[in-house]
Amino acid sequence: MPGxxxxxxxxxxxxxxxxxxxxxxxxxxxxxxxxxxLESKGLLKGRPATAHPAFSDGLANQAKAVDRVVVDGNLTTSRGPGTAFEFALSLVKQLYGEEKARLVAGPMVMFSNWYV
Structure with a gap:
């Protein structure tokens, strides 16, 4: 948290x-x-996002606050350590495409419905 x-x-x-x-x-x-x-500085501007369960209730837009990973245009947010792989693979997908994300996920033995 201090980070x-x-x-x-x-x-x-x-x-x-x-x-x-x-x-x-x-x-x-x-x-x-x-x-x-992001929220405290007004940078989310009402966009859907998620955060750690201890903080997600404070997000102005609650539409996706309990989702594990939220992608809204150029903004990607995620809940915490337990969602880190999904978060990372979502970024791989955005930057390099679905095929690359699946290629990276395979050796990590991700569960079948991980894909964002």
Whole structure:
């Protein structure tokens, strides 16, 4: 948790993240960070997102708050350590396509319905 607070309190990072979102480049956050940093700084702007269960109730848009991984345009969020593989594979899919994501997932022996 202190990591998300440190991110929140870093002014240069806030400017960088805002620029990333505004330019439609990809941004990803997991665990407490979607709420503690992105929501608290107004960077989610009501977009659907998810966060760790201890923080997800604070998200302004609750439509997908309990989903394991949420992709909304250039923004990807996830709940926490237990969703890290799905989060990572979702990013692989976005950056390199479905075939590459499946190729990466195979040796990891992911369960059959992991795919986001």
């Amino acid at each position: 998300a607070e440190r991110l929140r309190d870093c002014a240069p990072l806030e400017q960088m993240v805002a620029a990333q979102l505004d330019s439609d480049r990809k941004l990803a956050a997991i665990c407490a960070t979607p709420y503690v940093f």
